Each structure stands twice: as structure tokens, then as C-alpha cells.
Amino acid sequence: MMNGKLEPNGKAICIDSAYHGYGPKVVLGNVDLQVKSGEFLCLVGPSGCGKSTLLRLITGQERIQKARRFDVLGQKVGLPDYRRGVVFQNYSLVPHLTVLENVLLGLKYQASFRNLISPKWRSEAKKKVLEYLEKVRLSDAADRYPNELSGGMRQRVSIAQTLITIDLFGMPKILCMDEPYGALDPATREEMQIFILELWEKYGITVVFVTHDIEEAVFLGTRVIILSQYWRSDLPLEKQAGSRIVHDIPLPRHALSTKVKLTTEFAMTVAEIRETGFSGTKRRHVNEFNLNHPDSFQTLEMGENMEVKKIA
Amino acid sequence: MKKINCRIPIFWGIHASPGEFWGRIFGLIPIVLLLVTYFHFSHDRHETNPDDKLMPSISQMYHEVVNYVTVPDKRSGKVLFIEDTKASLTRLGLGVSISAVFGYVLGILMGLYPGFRSLFNTIITTLSNINPLMMLVIILVALGIGELSKIFLIVFGIGIPLTRSIEEAVEKIPQELIVKQETLGASQLGIIYRLIMPQMLPRLIDLVRMSLGAAWIFVIAAEAIASTSGLGYRVFLQQRYMNMSLIIPIVIFITIVAFSSDWILKAVLKLRRFKWYSPGN
Numbered sequence: 001m002m003n004g005k006l007e008p009n010g011k012a013i014c015i016d017s018a019y020h021g022y023g024p025k026v027v028l029g030n031v032d033l034q035v036k037s038g039e040f041l042c043l044v045g046p047s048g049c050g051k052s053t054l055l056r057l058i059t060g061q062e063r064i065q066k067a068r069r070f071d072v073l074g075q076k077v078g079l080p081d082y083r084r085g086v087v088f089q090n091y092s093l094v095p096h097l098t099v100l101e102n103v104l105l106g107l108k109y110q111a112s113f114r115n116l117i118s119p120k121w122r123s124e125a126k127k128k129v130l131e132y133l134e135k136v137r138l139s140d141a142a143d144r145y146p147n148e149l150s151g152g153m154r155q156r157v158s159i160a161q162t163l164i165t166i167d168l169f170g171m172p173k174i175l176c177m178d179e180p181y182g183a184l185d186p187a188t189r190e191e192m193q194i195f196i197l198e199l200w201e202k203y204g205i206t207v208v209f210v211t212h213d214i215e216e217a218v219f220l221g222t223r224v225i226i227l228s229q230y231w232r233s234d235l236p237l238e239k240q241a242g243s244r245i246v247h248d249i250p251l252p253r254h255a256l257s258t259k260v261k262l263t264t265e266f267a268m269t270v271a272e273i274r275e276t277g278f279s280g281t282k283r284r285h286v287n288e289f290n291l292n293h294p295d296s297f298q299t300l301e302m303g304e305n306m307e308v309k310k311i312a
Numbered sequence: 313m314k315k316i317n318c319r320i321p322i323f324w325g326i327h328a329s330p331g332e333f334w335g336r337i338f339g340l341i342p343i344v345l346l347l348v349t350y351f352h353f354s355h356d357r358h359e360t361n362p363d364d365k366l367m368p369s370i371s372q373m374y375h376e377v378v379n380y381v382t383v384p385d386k387r388s389g390k391v392l393f394i395e396d397t398k399a400s401l402t403r404l405g406l407g408v409s410i411s412a413v414f415g416y417v418l419g420i421l422m423g424l425y426p427g428f429r430s431l432f433n434t435i436i437t438t439l440s441n442i443n444p445l446m447m448l449v450i451i452l453v454a455l456g457i458g459e460l461s462k463i464f465l466i467v468f469g470i471g472i473p474l475t476r477s478i479e480e481a482v483e484k485i486p487q488e489l490i491v492k493q494e495t496l497g498a499s500q501l502g503i504i505y506r507l508i509m510p511q512m513l514p515r516l517i518d519l520v521r522m523s524l525g526a527a528w529i530f531v532i533a534a535e536a537i538a539s540t541s542g543l544g545y546r547v548f549l550q551q552r553y554m555n556m557s558l559i560i561p562i563v564i565f566i567t568i569v570a571f572s573s574d575w576i577l578k579a580v581l582k583l584r585r586f587k588w589y590s591p592g593n
Binding site for chain 1: 486487488489491492493494495496497498499502506507510511587588589
């Protein structure tokens with residue numbers, strides 16, 4: 001049985017009935033998700049709900065254990081490649097290279113041997129990189145090593161690495177970000193939020209953004225998804241069979257101003273998400289999930305379509 | 313009420329701070345004591361027996377050293393000190409270089425490729441548990457007493473632990489960093505050449521620095537048992553004549569060589585291009 005419609009054509013991501021776990025522990029239990037290209041998808045959920053796992057599955061860093069369909073950009077998910085960019089919270093930069101060399105890496109990886117040994121190509125590539133460093137306001141730090149940078153600067157370099165390949169090669173088409181701003185102070189964080197929105201608008205890429213900050217998700221996303229293990233009303237908590245998407249809503253695109261965070265509407269959306277996804281006491285049956293986004297669909301397991309008595 | 317003492321002691325207590333001057337003085341004390349003790353007893357022994365060989369005086373040692381360093385050998389016509397040093401350093405250098413290349417290549421392959429890890433892990437673990445000095449006998453029987461067996465002993469003794477250390481260090485490189493390179497379009501060779509190899513280079517230098525002590529042990533051991541040249545051979549030869557006047561200077565010479573090679577490798581690690589490297593992680 002299926003609620004909603006699976007429409008794989010032209011979707012950036014298309015996942016149908018995905019299961020994944022570690023040892024005996026099921027992390028994802030029947031996750032259904034399709035994302036159209038150009039979406040800014042924010043993924044929130046309580047700790048341990050598997051949002052990072054889902055992201056690693058999408059980048060190809062981990063292999064999905066069981067799924068009816070797990071397609072990224074119209075192909076089976078496969079191993080990590082240049083069609084999917086990633087930005088992690090840590091470990092994004094190569095420690096033995098300067099900022100300039102780090103951003104240059106993407107060009108070098110994709111260059112032919114003839115280009116690599118040509119001094120002309122090298123100086124042009126360097127010039128290009130300096131242009132991008134200018135864009136992320138890091139030209140002063142070009143010759144510094146990652147361990148000499150602050151957290152915000154490191155994230156900007158990490159984004160610049162991907163940005164330059166998007167601009168020159170049109171790849172990656174999907175940018176996966178795993179709590180990229182988790183370690184930043186509020187001011188830098190806000191600056192980086194605006195920065196990523198600008199990039200997203202300019203290049204029309206699909207962004208999958210994992211965060212544990214609901215406000216951040218509501219501010220950035222055009223669509224917010226809650227992945228939560230707190231959903232079965234008919235089973236005790238310890239017998240939960242993995243996380244599911246329990247909430248899936250479209251969001252209006254705000255103007256690029258952080259002032260929107262102060263409005264009542266914004267606060268209400270945040271409160272609603274906190275209530276539905278993060279509370280262990282409020283649990284519902286699969287039929288009562290709020291899956292309002294036009295792309296959202298849901299496959300049900302045997303017996304789940306039956307009426308189940310609600311716990312008050 | 314107990315009075316609070318604000319003075320920071322120079323020597324006693326966990327908060328003592330000797331400072332630069334006193335720190336140096338403290339460091340010299342044991343060495344001075346050792347020398348004073350030696351020459352005191354050496355002097356005593358020479359009072360009773362002017363030809364004492366066990367604790368030679370400076371002049372005895374000087375005489376032997378000049379003989380060893382400048383006078384050509386009657387049979388070969390060559391200065392023995394130069395020949396011995398050349399022989400030992402060649403063995404050490406060749407053995408250590410081969411071990412370094414071996415450990416670098418195999419360590420990176422095993423650390424990065426699960427296939428290579430399963431292929432070599434058992435044999436490397438087994439070999440690393442064999443005592444290299446016991447292995448010396450087998451190597452001598454199997455490969456003869458030529459240069460090959462001595463170099464092989466060094467590679468066996470330090471190349472294998474080196475491989476394991478490099479492998480562990482490669483495995484510690486965060487998976488995220490490798491995935492990030494793949495998403496930037498890196499091929500497997502690109503990852504090895506641009507990410508892994510440069511990151512492992514200073515670690516390799518550091519590991520070589522730490523294995524030099526062991527390498528010297530194997531050189532001296534091999535020379536002691538089966539050789540006709542080398543500093544180790546010379547020391548063990550002099551032992552038959554109880555000729556401490558030459559043994560002690562040679563030991564001091566080897567110590568100085570070890571000291572300086574350690575210092576040189578440390579200096580290499582301080583170069584600007586290795587500024588990012590910290591041995592801890």
C-alpha cells in the first residue's frame with residue numbers, strides 16, 4: 001500500500017523502502033524519500049535517528065543494506081564520486097596543504113597529465129583559485145595551513161573546494177552537508193547560512209542539509225523533513241523498528257534576511273517540528289504523519305494500513 | 313593558620329621551575345659525576361699498575377685512537393677507522409633506506425586497501441613477533457655471511473615494525489577526508505599521490521629516526537658475529553685483547569653518530585613544509 005506518489009523521473013534523489021542498521025540495531029526502517037532537483041532539503045531529527053546515516057548513504061560513503069530503490073541523479077547510488085559534493089563538520093581539509101592548494105585540489109584531480117605539467121595551466125589555475133578565495137573572503141589566508149584557521153574559515157574553504165568545481169565543471173549536482181555549522185559561533189553561523197543560500201540560489205544545485213538545529217533548518221530549507229524514531233503508537237519505545245520520515249513540509253522561500261527568524265510564523269513552525277519529531281511521549285500511527293510536501297510518499301509495511309487504536 | 317609560601321622552588325616539588333640556567337646545570341650534574349668517578353678509579357688503578365687495561369686513562373685512549381684513525385694497516389695499507397666507518401654506515405644506510413621504502417609502500421597499500429590488508433596482515437604480524445636476533449642465525453645460514461645478510465637483518469628488524477606503524481597511521485586518516493577527495497573527482501591514484509603519500513612522509517621520517525637505534529643494534533650484532541670489517545667487528549675484536557683504550561672511543565664515536573643523525577632528522581621535520589605535522593596525531 002502506498003500513500004502519495006512515487007515519481008522517479010527527473011528527481012535528484014529517489015529512495016523507496018530503505019532499511020539500514022548496524023548489527024542488530026535497525027536505524028532506518030522503511031524510509032521513503034524523493035527530492036526534486038534544485039530543492040534545499042533540510043533534515044532534522046533527534047540524536048541517533050539516523051540523519052547522518054541517511055546522508056552517508058546518499059553520498060555513497062556507506063552501502064544501503066536493503067531498499068526497493070535507492071537512486072541518486074537517476075542512477076543507482078554507487079560509490080562516492082564527483083556528482084555529489086560533501087561538506088562535513090570536521091576533517092574536510094587536507095592538513096598538509098595550504099588553503100590555496102586545498103582549493104586547487106579539485107582542479108588537479110580532474111586535470112589531464114599534460115595540463116598538470118604545463119606551467120601555463122598551473123599559473124592560470126592558481127589565478128582562478130585566488131578569484132574564488134576572494135569570493136569566500138579568504139584571499140588573505142591563501143598561504144595558511146588548515147590548523148591555523150578558525151572553524152568558520154575552514155568551512156568556507158571546504159565550500160570553496162566544491163564551489164570551484166561546480167562553477168568550472170558543473171559538478172557536483174547535489175551538495176550534501178552534515179551538520180556543517182555545528183561547531184561555529186552564532187554570528188559566524190548566521191554569516192555562513194546566508195553564504196550557502198546565496199550559492200544555492202546562484203547555481204541551482206540540490207542541497208541536502210543535515211542539522212540538529214531546527215531554527216537553522218526552517219530558515220534555510222525549502223523543504224524540511226523530520227526523521228524520527230519516536231513514532232510507533234502501538235509498540236513500546238524499546239521495540240521501535242528504526243526511524244521514519246514522520247513530517248515533511250514545504251516552506252516558503254524567505255528573503256535573504258535573518259530577521260525572518262523573529263516572526264511568529266517562524267517560531268510556530270519551529271515549535272511544531274520540535275513537538276512532532278523530538279518528543280518521546282507524543283507518538284502516532286503511520287497514517288497520521290504530516291506528509292504535506294507534494295513530493296512526499298510513503299510505503300507501508302504489512303498490517304500498517306489497518307486502523308490502530310491511538311494512545312491518548 | 314598555615315603560612316602560604318609564594319616562592320617557587322628551583323628543584324623540589326611538582327611546581328618547581330628550574331629555568332634555563334639551572335636546568336642546564338642540573339642536566340650536567342650526572343655526566344660530570346660519571347666522568348669524575350671514572351677518572352678517580354682509573355687514576356687509583358694506575359697508581360698500583362701503570363699498565364692497567366680495564367680503565368684506561370685519557371693518554372692511553374688518545375694513543376690508541378691516533379693509531380686507529382691515522383696509521384694505515386700493515387696488511388691492507390688502508391686506515392682501519394675509515395674502512396670500518398664506511399662499512400658500518402653503508403650497511404646502516406642501505407638497510408634503513410630499503411626498510412623505509414618497503415614500509416612506506418607496503419604500509420600505505422595495507423592501510424588503504426582492505427584487500428592488501430587481508431593479504432599481508434597475517435604474515436606481517438607473524439614476522440613481527442619473531443625475534444630479529446634469533447632470525448640472524450637463520451639469515452646467516454640461508455644468505456651467507458656477505459653484505460646481503462646484514463642488510464636483510466636490518467630490513468627484517470625495522471622494516472616490518474615500520475610497515476605496521478605506517479599502516480596504522482594510514483588507517484587513522486579520517487574516512488571523511490578520503491570521501492571528500494572522491495567527491496572532488498579524485499581517482500584512487502590521485503588520493504594516494506596527493507593525500508596519503510605526502511601526509512605519511514613526515515611520519516616516515518619520524519619513524520626512521522626512532523628506528524635508528526634498533527638499526528644500529530642489528531648492524532653491530534651482525535658485524536660481531538660474521539664480518540671482517542665495521543665498527544662492531546672492531547669492538548668485538550678488541551674485546552679479545554681487553555683493549556678498553558680503543559673500545560671506549562669507538563663506543564663514544566657511534567654515540568656521536570647516532571646523536572647527530574637524530575638531530576638532522578629532527579631538523580628536517582622542522583622545515584616549513586612540515587609545519588602542519590605534529591607527531592601526536
